[in-house]
Amino acid sequence: MDKSLFRYIWKHSRRDQLFVCAIVLISQPFYFMSLDLPRQIVNQAIQGEAFMQGNLTAPFLRIGFDLPEWLGGGSVRIFEGFELGRVGLLLGLSCLFLAFVVINGLFKYWINVSKGVLGERMLRRMRFDLFAMVLRFTPDALRNVKSSETATIIKDEVEPIGGFIGDAFITPIFLGMQATTALFFIMVQNIWLGLMALAVIAVQFTIIPRLRRELLRLGKQRQLASRQFAGRIAEVLDGVEVVHVHNAADWEKAEIGHRLYKLFDIRLRIYNRKFIVKFINNFLAQLTPFFFYAIGGYFALRGTLNIGQLVAVINAYRELPPPLKELIDWDQQRLDVQVKYDQVTQHFAEERLAPLAAAREAAEDKDRPLTGPLVGDDIRVSDSHGGMILEGASFSIDLPARVAVISNGGAAASTLARIVARRQQGFGGQVRIGDRDLMRLPASVVGRRIAYAGIDPILFPGSIRDNLIYGLRSKPLGRTEEDQREAERRIREALRTGNPIENIADQWIDYERVGARDEQDLDRILVDLLNRIGMSEEIYLFGLAARIDPDRYPALAERLVEARQRLHETFQSNDMADLVEPFDAERYNDQATIAENLLFGVPVAEEFMGRNLAQNTQFRSAIDRAKLTDDLVRMGLQIAETMTEIFEGLPPGHSLFEQFSFIGADELTDFQVILRRHAKENGDLRREDRIRLLSLPLAYIEARHRLALLDDELKSRLVEARRIVRATLDKTGTAGVEFYDPDRICAAAPLRDNLLFGRVSYRVANARARVAEAMAAVIHDLGLLEDVKRLGLDHQVGTAGRLLSARERASVNLVRCLVKKPDFLVIDGALAPFDEARSQQMTELLLELFRQQSLFMVLPNDRQAGPFDVQMRFRDGQIITDKAAKPASQANRPDTQAARPIAGEVA
């Protein structure tokens, strides 16, 4: 990015800036006219100057100009105008004044919008440029750059710069011209008054910027301090576990408190400075009218200045200070923004960025498979203390081959793996594949043909599928239907702001590369890989917990209804009927909560979920009409009594509270107060107490909690109330609840509940496991297993994959590498979360999958190295390469060929 903000702005928005300037120029005569009109109205129409010589009419809208003397004098008339009487002239001039007001307003409107758009476009460009630079940070820079600070810079710090860009050239011109026009006008009226105003302006323009220099320094300090503040918060949040482990919360609080004090202190100094400057500025601005009134008035009294002129001068002066003030403000803003811009460009300093050129030469290199001899020559890597990790190491392997990189306990194996995967920049020597230098391969080829799975699986928030296919999205391959006009607009804007023109909605996934026909086929491949890597069970369970959208998968939804019926038949015929109590519109479900029984559906809106239901007026009016409120409140009282009795004495936050109690530990005392009040006031309850009590039985499940609160009569009334609740909700048109329907899928409920369409009994021993078994059998019989697992691919992984276990993350990371079918897979610690047996299995799987491509795997010891084609060892910074005499998978290989490259045979 350019060093100077103004050069950057000029370079990218020259045309727009000039165009807007031109419009500003065009608007000026109109502005001048609107200034001049009040004088004309007073002098000509009201005071009647135009009718001085006894004229009964005066010309209105006469357009013409006087020729100067050297052209022979005289005047040219373009339009003779209308002859109007005195009142007519007054109204005509006044209307003209109004017209100019409107025209000026419209000019201002257009200019403001254009400026805003201009600024936003430049902001977009700048943010994008900065983001592009984020992707270019060198590994060294990444060690020092804090992600949260960078995010703050791109989001917050450039925002005022963007706001300023629209004003960068136009404002000084526009305001400058306004001020000059006003000043010129004053000068025309009275040269002395004009000079006076000019003198005060000159003083303003010299003093104020000087006073503001200190402000800039403070502004810079505050910007850095707030950036570090944001960075610190993110650091604490990321490391919050360590904060708790070491009980450093107080220290961290004090630290943040101190930073806040510093921010406050800087802001206080800024305020002091800022407002004193403002005071002086205002004073100077008001000094001029003082002179006008005093001196101008004196002239007027003396008769050297007519009243109309003075009014016009004062009028014009009223227009002068705002542009001046804004001009001074602009100057302030300019310096301010320049400081910010400098800070931003420092963060993205050139030496922190990798050269841009690497990406350019991409197009030249043909995308050929990475096979042939992989030769490392004289590789030298030193660690941060200057010790040599690799010291002139050389090796040669014919690809494709499966290589075990056996660690000697030091960093050498991992370093070599990173070099081969092109993750390591700073090393001496050369690595070549065939006739190509590995380091000079374009990024596109590397991304397509080399995969690297390190110890730290980095996942992005999104579904498992999104993460798995991350490596297949290198460029858009197909266009999706897009509204032509919208597309043109989008592309035009992108071109104007140096943004990419690719549409994010286009088809980016490279199905062909993985050998898939379409989305479904790709899902099948993903599920298959996950199965093989040992995540079959997890993906199945994720699928059972997933919600299915019947509009998106209508066929599957139908099959699920079929599966639901099949499952019920299974239960009936295998004497398992008592394991699940199905949802029945006419019967109370003992295994479900009272809320679920009343709604007979699944809430989709927040206001119908959990305890919120008791607050919901529609729901309350429905149970009021069903005459259930009193019963439910009575049940609430009983629950509150039991809970306060049995959970008393448990410390707050005890896990039993969270697991079993209807009442949170912090609410226990509230309910005790309600109970006492109830006892004292002979059963009368306040409204809010009733609502709170009402919320308790909503979560009550008769079979589970066994407080004997429900009898058959009450149950039948609850079933009866279902209809009223539903009617009430239907009438008000609230889509807050999705009701159960035996013939349809409930999109709000997880797949598991949809299949069961009922609740597993709490009463029967081991019911859950048996039901799960039966369900798995039905899913398998109906051939739905793959569909369920496909739904499992929709499972969200959370921020940095935190919703997955370490093993699941590692598995997803591996499959992400496998699915793009690299020529060359480098595994460096990716199997660490697995125990030895699993990691052995996975190694075998990888060896099996990579019969025709190359596998580079870092192993902690040579126990698992046997089946690899080539074994690499490290000694004294040197690499020793052993070609396996007899790869386990190809036992029939003659020994004599041991030294020969395996490549030919495997490929």
Added chain:
Amino acid sequence: MTLEAEVQSLRQVPMFKEIDPARLKLLAFTSERVQFAGGQRFFSQGDHSDAAYVILEGRAHVLLNTPGGEIQVAELGGNALVGEMGILSDTPRSATIMATEPTTALRIDKRVFLELLAQFPQMSLAVMRELAQRLERTNAQLVAQSSS
């Protein structure tokens, strides 16, 4: 049968008889009442110990694996507590429990039980007292056997 009735049953169990009614209620509330069909196993010998059971209704047999097959060593009826040793000593099941008729039992989860013991010393003392008494009885039986 309700929570109250379960508390009454728990009260009949020697190990729990001296515990506060409110604590017994908590124990009952945090337990699950489950039904076993005749012939269904509570658990099998060698299983991981995850819960103790109090039989509320019905009967169950205690079975031991021997080289000659399973043999019945005892019969349990109402208010019997089984499986508590396994969860206290964290060892696998030492015997198989099988319901001989439709049986209802209160399933006390291991984790919940241990947490209750950790939280309420009175409960721990009651359990210790019961265990000590059992040890005493065993000693007495050993003495009786050796002297006979």
